[in-house]
Amino acid sequence: MINYIWLFMITTGVVVGMINGRMGEVSKAIIDSSESAVTISIGLIGVMSLWLGIMQIAEKSGLMDALAKVLKPAIVKLFPEIPKDHPAIGAMIMNISANMLGLGNAATPFGIKAMEYLQELNKKDVASNSMCTFLVINTASVQLLPAVMIGLRASLGAKNPADFVVAGLFSSITALTVGLIVVKSLEKSSLFKE
Amino acid sequence: MLKSISELIIPAIMLLIPIYGLIKHVKVYEVFVDGAKEGINTMIKIFPALLAMLVAVGVLRASGALDIFANWISPFTAKIGMPSDVVPLAIIRPLSGSGALGIATELIKSRGPDSFTAKLASVMYGSTETTFYVLAVYFGSVGVKKMRHSIIAGIAADIAAILSSVFYSRLFF
Numbered sequence: 001m002i003n004y005i006w007l008f009m010i011t012t013g014v015v016v017g018m019i020n021g022r023m024g025e026v027s028k029a030i031i032d033s034s035e036s037a038v039t040i041s042i043g044l045i046g047v048m049s050l051w052l053g054i055m056q057i058a059e060k061s062g063l064m065d066a067l068a069k070v071l072k073p074a075i076v077k078l079f080p081e082i083p084k085d086h087p088a089i090g091a092m093i094m095n096i097s098a099n100m101l102g103l104g105n106a107a108t109p110f111g112i113k114a115m116e117y118l119q120e121l122n123k124k125d126v127a128s129n130s131m132c133t134f135l136v137i138n139t140a141s142v143q144l145l146p147a148v149m150i151g152l153r154a155s156l157g158a159k160n161p162a163d164f165v166v167a168g169l170f171s172s173i174t175a176l177t178v179g180l181i182v183v184k185s186l187e188k189s190s191l192f193k194e
Numbered sequence: 195m196l197k198s199i200s201e202l203i204i205p206a207i208m209l210l211i212p213i214y215g216l217i218k219h220v221k222v223y224e225v226f227v228d229g230a231k232e233g234i235n236t237m238i239k240i241f242p243a244l245l246a247m248l249v250a251v252g253v254l255r256a257s258g259a260l261d262i263f264a265n266w267i268s269p270f271t272a273k274i275g276m277p278s279d280v281v282p283l284a285i286i287r288p289l290s291g292s293g294a295l296g297i298a299t300e301l302i303k304s305r306g307p308d309s310f311t312a313k314l315a316s317v318m319y320g321s322t323e324t325t326f327y328v329l330a331v332y333f334g335s336v337g338v339k340k341m342r343h344s345i346i347a348g349i350a351a352d353i354a355a356i357l358s359s360v361f362y363s364r365l366f367f
Contacts, residue, residue: 002290009250017257025256033252033300037245040299041237049233056229058211061218112335119336127333132344135332139325139348140355145207146320152299153316158307162203164316167362171321174358179351186343 040155047151055103055147064106067097078137078180079130081121088117092134099138102147111138129187136183140176144169240292247296251282255304276360277311283318288325288352295319314363322355 017026058064068090075093082088091114098107114134122128146168154161186192215222254260264278271278279301287294298319302312325348333341 002286002293005286005289006246006250006293009254012259013250013253013257015257016259016262017253020258022257026253029252029256030249033248034245036303037241037248037296040248040303041241041244044240045233045237048236049230052232052236053226053228053230054207054211056225057215057220057222059229060225061211061215061220063211063214108331111332115332115336119338122338125338126340127338127342127344131333131338132342132347135329135344136347136351138332139323139328140351141321141323143320145203146316148295149298149316149320150204152295153302153307153312156299156302156307158302158312160201161307162201163367164313164320164363165203166199167313167359167366168317168320170362171317171355171359174362175321175351175355178354179347182350183343183347186346189343192343 040152043155044148044151047154048148051102051147051151055101058101059103059106064094064097064101064103067100068093071096078133081128081130082118086117086121088114088121088130091117096137100142100144102143102145132187133180133183136179137176140172140179142169142172142176240295243290243292244296244299247286247293248300251297251300254282255300274357274360275364277314279305279311280315280318283315284356287318287322287356288349289327291324291327294324310363310367313367314359317363318356318359321359322352325349325352 013026017023071093072089075089075096076084079089079092091110095107095110095114098104098110115131118128118131118134122131146165149168150161150165153164212222212226215225251260254263260279260282263281267281268278271281283294283297283301286297298315301315305311329341329344329348333339333344
């Protein structure tokens with residue numbers, strides 16, 4: 001899909017540029033954008049490294065486990081089909097906590113582990129209700145600190161690079177709520193039966 | 195009030211996490227340096243996709259195609275108070291994370307980091323994930339083929355994220 005979109009963007013640009021007689025601008029844009037990709041990436045390395053360093057401290061000091069403890073009651077409620085002490089619950093909580101802290105690299109292995117546990121309970125090639133709920137939580141991505149975007153805005157010269165964080169949090173909580181309502185109300189629908 | 199909270203975010207984290215680490219007997223400096231090493235690798239991983247998207251959007255903008263598209267779609271986007279130039283970001287976000295980052299970067303750069311468009315793009319980028327990628331990777335990892343209602347719920351969450359990021363950006367900025 002992304003292959004077609006990318007090709008579509010370039011084709012449209014070149015064709016429209018030809019029609020508008022702006023091929024000079026288009027070739028300049030190609031060269032300039034490649035250059036600015038380099039400047040932006042180099043500018044981001046600093047903030048990115050700083051953030052990863054701080055998050056390594058958070059991880060080593062057990063902040064993820066602390067967050068996991070806070071999240072546990074809510075997670076248990078969202079997955080009524082899973083026994084409370086099943087390891088799937090633990091893996092899902094760790095995955096969600098890591099995602100909330102923006103620790104993408106730590107989140108993925110926990111997520112895959114969680115899916116494996118859920119599949120042990122499911123044993124089919126059709127998704128279980130719990131899997132759908134878990135993945136919707138994952139795709140809505142409530143992130144307490146969108147570090148990459150803060151870094152990007154900082155490196156491009158924003159006055160207050162974190163000014164969008166609160167609005168972003170409200171917005172992702174709204175998205176999560178909508179996702180959960182839809183996933184829970186469709187799980188019994190005959191259109192999507194197991 | 196909101197402004198002062200958001201100004202506090204970065205310094206507070208710089209201070210509180212290392213203090214918490216020290217309380218938990220973590221060798222904060224060494225662990226920090228060790229974690230920071232990964233920064234360059236992460237950027238190297240993102241760079242090719244960032245380049246691909248910056249070039250594609252650059253071509254679209256320079257050719258005038260983006261203006262034509264914006265004029266064409268603005269009657270619809272104006273109704274919900276969304277600047278038409280963030281539409282490409284809304285389309286790419288569920289499909290490609292680094293692609294969306296590329297588009298957001300281009301918007302922030304061309305519109306200025308403190309413009310409404312740039313702030314909205316930041317909110318929108320942060321409020322959803324690459325739905326299709328997440329579903330494909332996780333279901334694929336356990337061999338589940340029928341995704342049932344997860345796709346619709348994921349898309350509903352994406353649409354909610356896009357609309358609510360416009361709503362909250364209007365409210366806050």
